[in-house]
Amino acid sequence: MSTERPVAAVGVVVVRDDEILLIRRGKPPYVGEWSIPGGKIEHGETAQEAAIRELAEETGVSARIIGLVDVVDSIGAREPGAPGDWHYLLVDYAAVWTAGDPYPDDDVNAAAFFPLDEAIRLTGWDKTRDVIGRAHELTRNLSGLKTLP
Numbered sequence: 104m105s106t107e108r109p110v111a112a113v114g115v116v117v118v119r120d121d122e123i124l125l126i127r128r129g130k131p132p133y134v135g136e137w138s139i140p141g142g143k144i145e146h147g148e149t150a151q152e153a154a155i156r157e158l159a160e161e162t163g164v165s166a167r168i169i170g171l172v173d174v175v176d177s178i179g180a181r182e183p184g185a186p187g188d189w190h191y192l193l194v195d196y197a198a199v200w201t202a203g204d205p206y207p208d209d210d211v212n213a214a215a216f217f218p219l220d221e222a223i224r225l226t227g228w229d230k231t232r233d234v235i236g237r238a239h240e241l242t243r244n245l246s247g248l249k250t251l252p
Contacts, residue, residue: 109176109190113154114141114231116238117166119200123222123235126161127213132179132189135212137225139235140164141193142210150194158198162205162214166198169245172238175230197238 116139117124125137142157144150151168158164172195179188205214217225219239223232 107190109192111144111150112142112191112193113144113150113157114139114193114195114234115154115158115166115168115198116172116195116235117158117164117198117200118239118242119216121219121239122216123219123239124162124164124200124205124214124216125222125225126207126211129207129210129212132177133227136227137222138228138231139195139226140211140214141195144194151196154194154196154198160209161207161211162203163208164203164205164214165201167201168196168198170197170241171195172197172234172241173230175234177228177230195234195238197241199242 124140126140127137128134140158140161144153154168158166175193175195177191177193205216207214223235226232226235
């Protein structure tokens with residue numbers, strides 16, 4: 104029995120109008136692939152704090168988290184019943200853009216906003232595509248709500 108544990112990490116789908124912020128990964132897993140910003144949660148940091156920190160570190164963008172989209176397991180290549188090469192437990196949030204033009208930094212090779220359809224087409228993992236679609240829908244639903252005084 105393995106004593107290894109999953110790594111807690113976050114992802115954040117940032118929506119600006121009908122565009123989605125994507126990053127091109129600069130380190131494993133999935134080097135060179137488009138995804139949503141995110142990374143590991145640091146000791147003593149909440150998941151939401153980690154999402155906002157990783158977003159700023161990777162893209163220079165600021166956003167306001169509006170809700171939890173999903174919690175997803177990313178387990179590296181494995182044989183059925185065998186442990187994976189890696190295991191991340193990803194807490195994925197929806198957020199609305201508040202400031203900043205994206206630029207690649209930290210462990211990212213590129214960062215840009217894309218129209219929803221293109222963002223979904225560029226991402227290779229079905230779970231990421233699902234999270235993007237659900238986050239976009241959540242922001243659209245909330246944009247029609249009025250806040251009380």
